[in-house]
Amino acid sequence: MSALEYLDSPERGVVLLDLDYRINSANHRAAELFGVKLDQLIGSPLPSWIKTRPKSLDDVIEEVLYPHFGPNTVLHRYSGPVYGLQNNLVGRVEIYSDITARRRLETEILERNRELAELNKRLQETQEELLRSERLRTLGEMAAGIAHDINNALGIVLGNVQLAKRRIPEDPECLRCIESIEMAAKDAADTVRKLKEIGRPVDRSRYRPIDLGALTESVIAAMTPQWQEQDKQIDITADLQPGCTVEGDEAELREALTNVMLNAVQAINRQGAIKVAVHKNSSQVVLTVADSGIGMSEETKKRVFDPFFTTRGSAGTGLGMSMVAAIVMRHNGKVKVESEQGKGTIVALCFPLAE
Numbered sequence: 001m002s003a004l005e006y007l008d009s010p011e012r013g014v015v016l017l018d019l020d021y022r023i024n025s026a027n028h029r030a031a032e033l034f035g036v037k038l039d040q041l042i043g044s045p046l047p048s049w050i051k052t053r054p055k056s057l058d059d060v061i062e063e064v065l066y067p068h069f070g071p072n073t074v075l076h077r078y079s080g081p082v083y084g085l086q087n088n089l090v091g092r093v094e095i096y097s098d099i100t101a102r103r104r105l106e107t108e109i110l111e112r113n114r115e116l117a118e119l120n121k122r123l124q125e126t127q128e129e130l131l132r133s134e135r136l137r138t139l140g141e142m143a144a145g146i147a148h149d150i151n152n153a154l155g156i157v158l159g160n161v162q163l164a165k166r167r168i169p170e171d172p173e174c175l176r177c178i179e180s181i182e183m184a185a186k187d188a189a190d191t192v193r194k195l196k197e198i199g200r201p202v203d204r205s206r207y208r209p210i211d212l213g214a215l216t217e218s219v220i221a222a223m224t225p226q227w228q229e230q231d232k233q234i235d236i237t238a239d240l241q242p243g244c245t246v247e248g249d250e251a252e253l254r255e256a257l258t259n260v261m262l263n264a265v266q267a268i269n270r271q272g273a274i275k276v277a278v279h280k281n282s283s284q285v286v287l288t289v290a291d292s293g294i295g296m297s298e299e300t301k302k303r304v305f306d307p308f309f310t311t312r313g314s315a316g317t318g319l320g321m322s323m324v325a326a327i328v329m330r331h332n333g334k335v336k337v338e339s340e341q342g343k344g345t346i347v348a349l350c351f352p353l354a355e
Helices: 003-007 028-034 100-167 172-198 212-229 250-267 298-303 320-330
Strands: 012-017 023-026 061-065 075-083 089-098 208-211 233-240 245-248 271-280 284-291 334-339 345-352
Touching: 012 028, 028 089, 100 172, 208 212, 208 250, 212 233, 212 250, 212 271, 212 284, 245 250, 245 345, 250 271, 250 284, 250 320, 250 345, 298 334, 320 334, 320 345
Parallel strands: 233 271
Antiparallel strands: 012 023, 012 089, 061 075, 075 089, 208 245, 271 284, 284 345, 334 345
């Protein structure tokens, strides 16, 4: 493209300035972009809305402008020095391009990318929920198949243990052994019960309106002596919005919150804080438990809802968060976990707001 063709380009506005920044010449496109007639433009100073001036006469400027006369117009400006035959500076050339459509397209692309990212995030969450639901369903079927036989065997063990306790009460050592057997059998029976609970079909006949704030307050009050007995210094605060009502089974919701609270207490070694909050919006109630404990690794976060997965060794069954997920799922809710090693954990239980 020749210089004359470039100056007459319909896409770009071109002006030539003298050393005093007055417009010596311009094309019609420049007048259109500046919102004036060509004869008004030539001989006038550079418009005041073009605020950036070169720091030196041979400075190059490249910037984006938003003209005052067109709030929906976006211009790209290039400003550079012009030299004469003796390599002396004779003025400046200003080239303006209307990039409004490009900026609009860029904005639309960014918005679409954000929408796609959000859609992918929701899809991933849905897939994880489906996988979790399938694992719980499979575990429930397995538990239902073996629970009867295990309970029969445990019943025989417990019956004989209780009989033995009545016959040899005078031997303390033997009695301690028998009581250990009894405790282990009861723990095993409780584990079987929990497995059956995970796979239990939804029965909403017992559901009624539950004030989640009041339930949370009662759980905190009941659990406080427990960590005090463990000689832990835990500062617990509660922010409980009134009117946070959900449809559900009070005993199940209490069990779910108790499990989450126990995990928070266990994550704190000696001293820390737990913040409990119950808030609602137009469609749901959110119960959050945030602790300042040891946090979780990425691997632990991925497996936190897996049945029998525990980081507590023989001290844990690995069924606590599985139970929480199963209970929340039966209440048409979701469980979200945010955690970072050394920075604590936030567990959010989200339930539909009762109508």
